[in-house]
Amino acid sequence: MIAVIVSVSIGGWVLTTWLRIRNGYPLDGSWGQALYPTKNDETVERVKLLSQENAQLRAELGSIKDRLANVERIVTDSAHSLDREIESLRGTRN
Structure with missing residues (x-):
């Protein structure tokens, strides 16, 4: 059960990051600062x-x-x- 929750969380994070990159939104750094694509x-x-x-x-x-x-x-x-x-x-x- 824990493995399912962890894999769904990681999959959601990957999907969110991909959508942000695709649509030009800034990414979040490890401390919450915005990282803009070059x-x-x-x-x-x-x-x-x-x-x-x-x-x-x-x-x-x-x-x-x-x-x-x-x-x-x-x-x-x-x-x-x-x-x-x-x-x-x-x-x-x-």
Whole structure:
């Protein structure tokens, strides 16, 4: 029974440490101080690329929100007002 408790405790510690390393959280030293992973050029470049991708995705999301707002306006408008707008646009082209 003691062996099971010890092995589960050690397995939990290993899993927790692996998850912290994988997700970039600081590790704890023997006295509780935070040990941060070393930063190298590859890590810095990866953060830059992820930041650029994040900015692009945010811009794309903004344009999608605008388009969705237009679609919602078209769907929720009454058919009569929509017909008037379409006819007025046809009239301006001629």
